[in-house]
Amino acid sequence: MSSFRNRMAASLLHRSSNSTLRSLPTPSTNSNMVDFLSNDYLGMSTLSLPQTINDRHANISRTHGSTGSRLLSGNTPSHISLESLISTLHTSSPGNALLFNSGYAANLGAFGCIPRDGDGVVMDEECHNSMFTGYKLSRARGGGGEVRTFKHNCRDGLGEAVRREGGEGRASVVVGLESYYSMSGEAADLRGLMEEGVKAGEEAGVEVGFIVDEAHGTGTFTGRSPLTEVVEEGGGMREHVLCGVQTFGKSVGCHGGAVVDYNGGENGSSVVEYLVNYARPLVYSTSLPPGECERVFGCLEYLNSPPGEERRERLRGNVAYFRDVMGGAKLGEGVRVKGGADGPIQAIMTSGAELSVRLAEWVREGGYDVMAIRAPTVKEGEERIRIVVHEFNTREEILGLTRRVEAFWD
Numbered sequence: 407m408s409s410f411r412n413r414m415a416a417s418l419l420h421r422s423s424n425s426t427l428r429s430l431p432t433p434s435t436n437s438n439m440v441d442f443l444s445n446d447y448l449g450m451s452t453l454s455l456p457q458t459i460n461d462r463h464a465n466i467s468r469t470h471g472s473t474g475s476r477l478l479s480g481n482t483p484s485h486i487s488l489e490s491l492i493s494t495l496h497t498s499s500p501g502n503a504l505l506f507n508s509g510y511a512a513n514l515g516a517f518g519c520i521p522r523d524g525d526g527v528v529m530d531e532e533c534h535n536s537m538f539t540g541y542k543l544s545r546a547r548g549g550g551g552e553v554r555t556f557k558h559n560c561r562d563g564l565g566e567a568v569r570r571e572g573g574e575g576r577a578s579v580v581v582g583l584e585s586y587y588s589m590s591g592e593a594a595d596l597r598g599l600m601e602e603g604v605k606a607g608e609e610a611g612v613e614v615g616f617i618v619d620e621a622h623g624t625g626t627f628t629g630r631s632p633l634t635e636v637v638e639e640g641g642g643m644r645e646h647v648l649c650g651v652q653t654f655g656k657s658v659g660c661h662g663g664a665v666v667d668y669n670g671g672e673n674g675s676s677v678v679e680y681l682v683n684y685a686r687p688l689v690y691s692t693s694l695p696p697g698e699c700e701r702v703f704g705c706l707e708y709l710n711s712p713p714g715e716e717r718r719e720r721l722r723g724n725v726a727y728f729r730d731v732m733g734g735a736k737l738g739e740g741v742r743v744k745g746g747a748d749g750p751i752q753a754i755m756t757s758g759a760e761l762s763v764r765l766a767e768w769v770r771e772g773g774y775d776v777m778a779i780r781a782p783t784v785k786e787g788e789e790r791i792r793i794v795v796h797e798f799n800t801r802e803e804i805l806g807l808t809r810r811v812e813a814f815w816d
């Protein structure tokens with residue numbers, strides 16, 4: 407027994423020695439710290455929903471445990487009506503959405519079974535851990551071989567990666583993208599990337615299909631999501647989308663995830679039906695509590711109504727203000743506000759784990775809740791403090807945060 411414990415202790419010591427040790431932070435709820443940390447971009451987690459939406463919630467027989475997986479006793483009317491709402495919002499017809507217990511589980515489910523024997527898999531290097539881990543569960547490349555990554559958001563890199571897969575004789579390639587990246591705060595040029603991938607596929611004689619993680623994009627910029635906007639704009643992108651993955655733990659302020667099939671029913675095929683059969687996190691896990699499904703339902707309805715748009719408008723204003731004041735702040739040598747981030751996820755790049763930890767501690771001691779992000783979550787040399795601007799942050803709070811960051815170098 408002791409050798410197991412010794413090697414765990416040695417691993418932790420290693421992390422400690424290079425400032426990458428993770429530990430659970432003190433909960434900031436009920437503290438006086440200003441929230442610049444949570445993914446609750448639109449303040450939905452604390453919203454009292456309008457009465458009509460609450461009435462739905464009151465009418466369900468079970469609000470807590472769902473009592474089984476979707477394939478057993480855990481398939482309730484609340485799950486079905488939420489799926490129907492998501493499907494109709496994103497594809498204009500029901501039957502094209504499938505709930506998962508979290509976004510992580512949705513990615514494990516989709517990436518774990520959609521790529522098959524002989525397929526290539528290509529991903530943006532900044533894709534979320536759940537996409538890479540999901541792929542490892544798949545049978546692509548004979549079972550969890552290396553994913554071919556390309557430089558973050560780089561069209562040429564994506565095209566080159568697809569061509570290389572073709573050069574290795576693959577007939578089909580699954581490409582993983584995010585629509586809005588969780589650490590860089592950069593939105594993807596989804597249409598440009600997809601067009602490039604499809605073109606490269608045609609040249610190399612490979613079929614390309616996209617799985618797009620929309621975790622941070624769901625509800626953030628529009629009531630729906632960036633992928634849905636691209637698909638609806640036309641231009642032939644829809645047919646190349648295998649599925650989108652949404653999560654409800656960020657802008658929606660709840661919990662859970664869903665896979666959306668934009669081509670459901672085409673050639674008699676359905677990604678939803680396929681996942682019901684092959685996605686292990688769905689088949690072998692107790693489904694979401696029905697009460698949570700009702701809450702997600704209400705929040706999605708709200709986000710697609712005028713008050714939801716008002717929240718997004720306030721968020722846009724706060725982000726612009728943050729970029730203005732923090733952009734003009736005097737920071738230490740080599741430290742900079744990350745460029746290219748026009749949404750709620752912002753970052754101050756410190757290029758060093760130790761500095762990121764000290765700076766984050768300093769800012770927290772000043773009453774502003776932020777977090778240092780270090781390797782392996784980001785690449786070595788790209789350490790940062792991640793700052794989330796919310797709809798509910800006041801201008802005074804944003805200015806106060808900026809002054810506190812500047813004071814670190816006084």
Ligand SMILES: Cc1ncc(COP(=O)(O)O)c(C=O)c1O
Nearest residue numbers: 508509510534588619621653655
């Ligand atoms: C890009 C991305 N995808 C998926 C997930 C997982 O979603 P969830 O928190 O719902 O498990 C996260 C979580 O942070 C994420 O950032």
